[in-house]
Amino acid sequence: MKEQAWFEMADIRRRRVASSVWIPLRRMEHLKKQGNYSSVGSLDEFDGVGSIAVLPEHRQFVEERLGWSDIGIGRDPSPYASKKYPYKPADVVWHNDGQQIGVAFVFVQRLNYLHANEWIVNPDLVMALGLLKEGESWVCASEGYVEVMRQRRNADGDVIAIEIKSEFLRDYLCARGLALRVTQYHQRMEIVEAVDHLAWAKDGLKGEEPSDRFVANAWPIGADGGPPDASLAVFKVWRTDVDHEQDAQVFEKENDENTGYESSSFVCRGQVGYRVEGELWREEWIEPALTSPRVRGDDPEIDLQYLVDAGGTRMRASALDGEDVGRWLCFRPQVIAALLNFRGSALGWYTENTGSVRCSPDDEAHFGIDESGLINVYAPDVARLPLWQQQVWYGFNTVPTGPTCRELVGAQMATDPADTKAPEDRLRESLKQLDDAMSKAHGKKLFRDHPDMADMLNRMHRFRGLDDRAGVLSLAKDIARATADAIDGALLRTLVPADTKSNLGSLKLLETYLAQKTNAAQARKIVGPLVGVYGLRLADAHPASSSIADDFALANVDIDVEPVTQAKQLLASAANALQAVLAVIA
Secondary structure: OOOHHHHHOHHHHHOOHHHOOEEEEEEEEEEEEEOOOOOOOOEEEEEEEEEEEEOHHHHHHHHHHOOHHHHOOOOOOOOEOOOOOOOEOOOEEEOOOOOEEEEOOEEEEOOOOOOOOEEEEOHHHHHHOOEEEEOOEEEEHHHOOEEEEEEEEOOOOOEEEEEEEHHHHHHHHHHHOOEEEEEEEEEEEEEEOOOOOOOOOOOOEEEEEOOEEEEEEEEEEOOOOOOOOEEEEEEEEEEOOOOOOOOOOOOOOOOOOOEEEEEEEEEEOOOOEEEEEEEEEEEEEEOOOOOOOOOOOOOOOOOOEEEOOOOOOEEEHHHHHHOOOOOEEEEOOHHHHHHHOOOOOEEEEOOOOEEEEEEEOOEEEEEEEOOOOOEEEEHHHHHOOOHHHHHHHHOOEEOOOOOOOHHHHHHHOOOOOOOOOOHHHHHHHHHHHHHHHHHHHHOOOOEOOOOOHHHHHHHOOHHHHHHOHHHHHHHHHHHHHHOHHHEOHHHHHOOOOOOOOOOOOHHHHHHHHHHOOOOHHHHHHHHHHHHHHHHHHHHHHOOOOOOHHHHHHHOOOOOOOOHHHHHHHHHHHHHHHHHHHHHHHO
16 A cells, blocks of 8 residues: 555656656656556556647747646647648647647557557657657767667557657757647556545645646545445437338337337445545646757857867867867877767778777768877867767867877878878788689688678777777787688688698698798798787687787787787787788789
């Protein structure tokens, strides 16, 4: 049995929809439900929300005249047409006289009993915010595929709520010049044997504030859920002129001559218990944002201030965007990993120490890596990014510790791009070139196809070293999967002497194959770095291995430098080894 406080709903009355992260556009949800509404122990907690977006000139009318019965879930926006009024589209909200007062964001399509009711989101809302429907969610592809809107279903699979993130909704409302009127009804009910625990059981409880009304009551009920000792009357009416033998009988209009009737009444004796109920009706405004950077392209309200020099001077993003001088901002390298955590992100390379990073399909930043390992980006390139991306960069902004990346300045200011190549790109290209060379020489690729190869190659970059030693070992594991694990041992077996031991691994087979074209010592030297990478791959599972230093040395990686540099050396060593193999084959 629920305590008095449960029915008084202090928790629900304290919360406001307008302050929520997720704003319900429509909701009809039974939070708790048990029993049959007439037996002791039956319980139900229901929450319903309806909404319309209101035009400014009708705001006062809506606030003073319309409530739950007009805006709640009992009214479903739908198209309407008649000779008296013009056609009303589904998203247009009328009140009585055909005058538009607002816009509906969720429609309910009712077909027949064979089909569940469909809740349909206003397409204009979806398109204006650039949303993509995925399962039960709508995501914003231009903001790292963040979830913006969602629908929830009950255990039977019926939609019970469609909710949208407040910041996106308010942006849209601002662009359209609307405010959202939300009406809520919350009910808590229980059937109990006695009401001694309720201080207001006899007279009820009422509370009323502007746009907020609460009542709680308790009353006795009988076996059918109605009042105890209630009198019921039953009436039966029938036709007296029915002739079952007559073909296609036509019945005249009913009158006293061709109808008969009888009636009876009885009393439902006894009391089962009490129905206790608390009810809350509330109306709220969801105000539009002051600006609409997403839909209307307004300048953002926040103007971040970036560190721009070694002395700690800060400048606003708006000033950096319009500044006449050229300057670069510095960021800790962890910013790359943070950006790559967003779905839709990508990392590319131009030269050994310059590349591009993006965390949505259309926003890209050209960066360089200076000698101290910091990420350098031309200031306007950061200042012009969407605010949500700037906030990621801003979190890693730092003062410079030395000259800006030479390759970046050369490309952006001297129009003299460096003639270097990133080891990430060299490794990727070497794998393909080796496959092409083996196909040409022996009719079959050296590496077997791997379903995860594209994703694996995208993960193979120097910033894996940001996770310290564990990141370097994890990178080694992926390089080994793309090289040693992917080598077609069956192909190499056909290309080495027949007396070659049958238990040789893929790298040893490759060494034996190369030895036929050079010599044993040279073949061992060529394959050595790949063997070292494979040893580090095993160390990823057993990092305490005493041979890890030997594996680093074999892979030509300096164990004393920073992990990011180790990761770069690891990629370069593997790429160099593959190029050496290619030189022998070609």
